[in-house]
Amino acid sequence: MSRTAAPATGQKTSQAAASASRSAPRSPRKLVAVWAPPLVVFVLIIVAWYLVATYLTSIGRTTILPTPTRIVVDSFFPTTGGRPITGDLMRALGLSTGVALLGLVISIIIGVTWAVLMSQARWVERSLFPYAVILQCVPILALVPLIGTTLGYSFESRVLVCVLISLFPMVSNTLFGLQSVERSQRELFKLQGASRWTVLTKLQFPNAMPAIFAGMRISAGLAVVGAIVGDFFFRRGQPGLGILINNYASRVQTPQLFASIITAAILGVLIFLIFGWIGRMAVGRWYEPSA
Amino acid sequence: MSTVTLTPTQPEVDSGTLLDFQNVAMQFPNGTIALSGVDLTVNRGEFVTVVGPSGCGKSTLLRIASGLESASEGTAHLATSRIGYVFQDATLLPWRTVQANVELLAELNGQPKKKRAAKAREAIDLVGLAGFEQNLPKELSGGMKMRTSLARSFTLDPELFLFDEPFGALDEITRERLGDELLRIFVEQQFAALFITHSVAEAVYLSTKVVVMSGRPGRIVDTFEVPFEHPRDPDLRFTPEFAALCGQVSHALREGHS
Numbered sequence: 050m051s052r053t054a055a056p057a058t059g060q061k062t063s064q065a066a067a068s069a070s071r072s073a074p075r076s077p078r079k080l081v082a083v084w085a086p087p088l089v090v091f092v093l094i095i096v097a098w099y100l101v102a103t104y105l106t107s108i109g110r111t112t113i114l115p116t117p118t119r120i121v122v123d124s125f126f127p128t129t130g131g132r133p134i135t136g137d138l139m140r141a142l143g144l145s146t147g148v149a150l151l152g153l154v155i156s157i158i159i160g161v162t163w164a165v166l167m168s169q170a171r172w173v174e175r176s177l178f179p180y181a182v183i184l185q186c187v188p189i190l191a192l193v194p195l196i197g198t199t200l201g202y203s204f205e206s207r208v209l210v211c212v213l214i215s216l217f218p219m220v221s222n223t224l225f226g227l228q229s230v231e232r233s234q235r236e237l238f239k240l241q242g243a244s245r246w247t248v249l250t251k252l253q254f255p256n257a258m259p260a261i262f263a264g265m266r267i268s269a270g271l272a273v274v275g276a277i278v279g280d281f282f283f284r285r286g287q288p289g290l291g292i293l294i295n296n297y298a299s300r301v302q303t304p305q306l307f308a309s310i311i312t313a314a315i316l317g318v319l320i321f322l323i324f325g326w327i328g329r330m331a332v333g334r335w336y337e338p339s340a
Numbered sequence: 341m342s343t344v345t346l347t348p349t350q351p352e353v354d355s356g357t358l359l360d361f362q363n364v365a366m367q368f369p370n371g372t373i374a375l376s377g378v379d380l381t382v383n384r385g386e387f388v389t390v391v392g393p394s395g396c397g398k399s400t401l402l403r404i405a406s407g408l409e410s411a412s413e414g415t416a417h418l419a420t421s422r423i424g425y426v427f428q429d430a431t432l433l434p435w436r437t438v439q440a441n442v443e444l445l446a447e448l449n450g451q452p453k454k455k456r457a458a459k460a461r462e463a464i465d466l467v468g469l470a471g472f473e474q475n476l477p478k479e480l481s482g483g484m485k486m487r488t489s490l491a492r493s494f495t496l497d498p499e500l501f502l503f504d505e506p507f508g509a510l511d512e513i514t515r516e517r518l519g520d521e522l523l524r525i526f527v528e529q530q531f532a533a534l535f536i537t538h539s540v541a542e543a544v545y546l547s548t549k550v551v552v553m554s555g556r557p558g559r560i561v562d563t564f565e566v567p568f569e570h571p572r573d574p575d576l577r578f579t580p581e582f583a584a585l586c587g588q589v590s591h592a593l594r595e596g597h598s
Contacts, residue, residue, distance in 0.1 A: 231429075231431065233427040233428070233429060234433070236425075237427070237445075238448065239408065240406060240423075241448040241449060242448075243448050251448075252433070255433070255435045256433075258435070335436075335476050335478060336434065336435075337478050
């Protein structure tokens with residue numbers, strides 16, 4: 050009866066697994082495999098853009114699609130009279146980022162609390178879940194003017210729009226994570242007479258972390274949408290990206306319009322990536338998606 | 341209920357009864373009768389295996405013994421509070437290392453950190469996982485996960501072990517090896533065990549007593565004393581006596597099933 054055989058083979062596999070997971074993200078070949086395809090597509094898009102924009106300019110339709118160079122030059126290094134929009138854009142970006150992040154944080158706090166409450170008793174879930182669904186089904190855009198007229202066009206109202214739009218994924222993902230604990234794991238705790246609080250903190254909550262972070266990533270994207278949609282509709286107060294976009298559109302300043310749209314897009318992508326990264330840092334060590 | 345063989349063979353220990361089922365029946369709210377008229381005792385020093393077809397209520401038996409469910413009829417008396425329950429799957433918490441997983445039960449029982457860490461290291465040694473304390477479950481093979489689960493159940497020094505088909509999901513080789521290890525620890529630690537399985541060979545190899553169950557409703561159809569001495573040689577599996585007893589148990593299983 051050999052006591053060492055199994056661990057010895059196990060050691061090999063675990064070392065292989067460990068070294069594979071260590072070296073995988075760093076290997077240059079893998080980096081190329083990950084980044085090359087989207088970069089190629091990016092270059093193709095830019096080339097196509099230049100071609101279409103040059104053609105449109107050549108037939109005199111200059112305001113439809115400026116070339117990427119014109120967007121950069123007219124917006125940030127204007128040669129003919131106008132002033133650069135860099136300052137306006139950065140101020141708007143700062144405001145919208147602040148609104149989005151604050152809205153997101155509030156969504157996370159409310160969403161997680163809401164889900165924890167629902168996970169504690171069936172009747173709480175039955176009472177509260179329909180409202181989470183309603184929140185998701187009501188077209189938030191329809192509510193935006195109402196929020197503006199009743200609560201004003203302040204910073205707080207914009208944050209409220211973000212919260213309303215980004216709350217649902219936090220509620221539903223957290224609830225799913227808390228409830229997807231395996232029965233045998235629950236019974237393991239039950240056999241030791243673990244309290245509700247112990248089960249929540251030592252079992253359900255850690256178990257829910259991957260789902261919570263997945264929800265956070267979705268909510269982060271929605272919060273950016275909320276921030277921009279919010280002030281796009283308010284059209285008043287301190288200008289965020291939405292108001293800027295609205296202004297440039299109405300003044301037919303197409304290059305500036307494009308510059309602010311691209312800035313908004315970059316903000317959305319960045320926040321999405323950052324929250325994906327935070328999630329991997331927090332649970333990537335132990336979590337294997339669908340394995 | 342016919343008791344077929346033979347002379348009791350256990351190394352002599354205090355033969356107190358740890359688990360006593362009298363006329364236990366279980367009917368679920370949906371009307372299914374999972375168990376009916378079950379009498380069963382597990383004494384100190386005994387390794388009792390329950391073998392039966394799937395769905396015959398053998399897991400329900402274990403759940404009643406552990407207190408996870410209560411019998412709808414009869415009495416199920418547990419004479420110790422120190423029970424170890426080993427689930428069918430390893431039920432490790434994937435965010436905890438082997439060490440932290442093994443410490444879990446002691447932690448839930450409020451044992452001080454130093455004490456439970458030492459206890460966990462001892463248990464990890466016992467199941468042959470030394471050197472893997474800091475590994476995460478996802479880095480372990482199925483057999484090693486089960487070893488971790490076994491180590492975890494040892495930390496509370498149980499007097500009675502309840503095993504719910506713990507090796508059911510493992511391959512034949514790993515399964516036999518873990519069976520050997522379990523017997524080694526059984527001899528060393530002198531616990532009593534109630535072990536559920538659907539493998540006749542595993543049942544005969546491990547136990548001092550094999551209980552054969554039949555389904556719909558779950559009931560005990562036969563009980564066999566196993567005459568082989570502990571510690572057992574893995575080669576016991578290839579002896580004619582072993583094969584003969586396996587044959588008798590299989591026969592009883594088939595009889596009970598028809």
